[in-house]
């Protein structure tokens with residue numbers, strides 16, 4: 167019997183054509199177009215001749231539904247129909263068809279024209295926004311849609327997948343128009359929908375509404391389900407009571423900080439009244455104590471007073487603890503190649519150090535969502551290396567053992583999370599820098615598909631292959647951050663548009679129980695240490711136990727792409743990112759290993775012809791890898807690899823720095839070359855003695871990385887999250 171809990175704790179309520187069963191964690195409430203323009207006097211709907219009384223009937227039931235779903239902790243998605251002020255996203259059919267009808271007496275004003283609530287259905291206008299009683303809370307998703315359906319030219323499917331949503335409870339207006347169209351569109355994409363009768367209404371009579379709803383559930387559920395409000399409220403109510411009780415505990419004694427730094431736990435504690443200052447004080451006690459264990463974690467640490475002032479300012483800004491932004495009071499660090507305005511960015515390379523005038527996009531974004539900045543962390547110089555042993559600011563060690571490396575280049579970054587000094591850390595990953603250090607410190611390292619998070623404001627290592635990486639305590643936290651940070655940045659030349667390739671959702675299947683995974687062939691795994699090999703075999707068995715189907719695939723593009731990174735010409739891009747004659751001018755200021763590496767790159771005298779050949783090879787391997795993750799029966803969902811083949815001691819690395827470094831990248835190098843996404847996830851510990859052959863009481867962490875194709879982050883993260891959950895359940 168598997169201990170794997172796939173998060174499908176399900177609820178069931180009466181519906182047509184039969185009872186609707188939905189997994190709470192994978193279900194979102196969709197509230198469609200509850201905008202002033204559709205619901206209030208003088209709005210677009212009334213101007214079109216709509217029956218306002220009929221449409222307003224859905225407001226009170228929708229409010230009840232919204233509160234019940236919020237109380238149960240469900241994902242909430244609001245939509246708003248409307249257009250850009252320049253109307254470039256409005257098809258002419260929406261403007262002319264109805265107005266052009268012979269004998270038209272209703273459509274005197276069309277979309278974009280000025281009504282009393284502002285320009286009709288234009289974004290930013292008063293009438294376009296959601297009515298006061300149903301305003302979204304911070305953290306809820308708002309989708310601006312140009313169509314009647316919610317899926318045409320919007321990011322809704324992407325955002326639902328990013329949250330692992332497979333089921334929708336649907337409400338909103340109007341029944342005959344956007345409500346029905348959205349359910350039909352959702353149905354084509356594989357989502358299971360249940361519309362709630364009282365929480366939708368339209369501009370016509372009851373007969374019209376009934377026909378619309380009947381069409382949805384006709385023929386044993388042609389498009390979906392239709393239920394009524396009360397049975398759903400009845401099953402959600404018990405879930406709301408428990409959280410409300412927790413929230414209403416009288417704060418006679420202020421809640422105590424239990425040390426749990428995961429985002430949902432800390433958020434819940436804040437909602438229950440925990441003081442940010444208490445958390446900041448506790449963290450600083452811990453940070454100061456850890457300085458004695460490892461003084462090489464930070465390049466810049468904010469002062470205790472600064473952080474306490476920032477905590478007080480945040481608490482004052484968000485005084486309503488029921489409406490907190492998603493990262494309210496969540497402490498974080500950043501790798502010191504990421505700009506923070508007013509502070510030095512060193513990239514662990516003194517000649518490059520400069521005071522940043524503006525902050526990196528990633529920093530600004532997390533701060534704007536309430537996160538609390540603690541400091542900038544150590545890294546391998548120029549973000550080049552996987553060991554953590556290449557910085558003038560010292561060598562951090564693994565949080566598990568003082569003799570063993572922290573990994574790099576995001577060394578201090580992973581230690582700051584692993585030692586419980588911050589909840590998350592912003593990092594970068596070019597050759598594996600955002601995966602290897604989390605692997606060596608027992609935390610999660612997620613590298614999204616390149617270009618989906620802005621790289622603006624970060625010192626490049628190898629710009630066309632650089633990627634933002636997120637270091638977190640859990641896969642869910644990584645996913646939360648990704649949702650906040652993912653955005654197209656037109657000022658970042660490597661940014662990718664956010665609209666993703668559409669793969670349908672499997673409400674049962676890949677997202678629920680089974681998935682296909684591949685592993686490297688035995689000859690590739692032979693590079694692993696004995697304990698890494700044993701732990702990897704055990705991980706494969708666990709993946710099979712939780713429903714994974716071990717599937718064969720062609721490993722060669724992954725292996726060849728990895729070699730391309732350092733054996734080919736791509737390493738020259740590291741020099742291309744530096745000022746001309748940087749090497750000559752700064753030889754004495756560089757770390758000796760970095761200097762040796764850079765000299766070797768220059769000595770190769772790579773030609774443009776070689777570089778083009780490598781680019782062509784990269785394109786070929788990328789296409790081949792995409793086929794491995796294809797939307798086809800032969801494809802796999804994820805490739806699972808050991809994050810690193812072994813765990814070196816600091817001494818071993820110092821004795822042979824370049825060779826030892828290159829071995830660590832065996833399973834990470836291909837990631838950005840092939841435009842993959844990947845997440846390193848803890849997979850247990852093993853005795854140090856098993857690795858060293860010497861007596862040692864300690865243990866070291868083992869980590870596996872889940873890799874998948876470009877833009878398949880949502881699918882990959884959900885499998886990684888389920889692995890993490892299964893693993894924790896087994897450990898308990």
Ligand code: TIU
Nearest residue numbers: 199247339340343344345
């Ligand atoms: N015209 C009409 O009935 N409805 C819309 O245009 N949008 C929605 O239904 N939300």
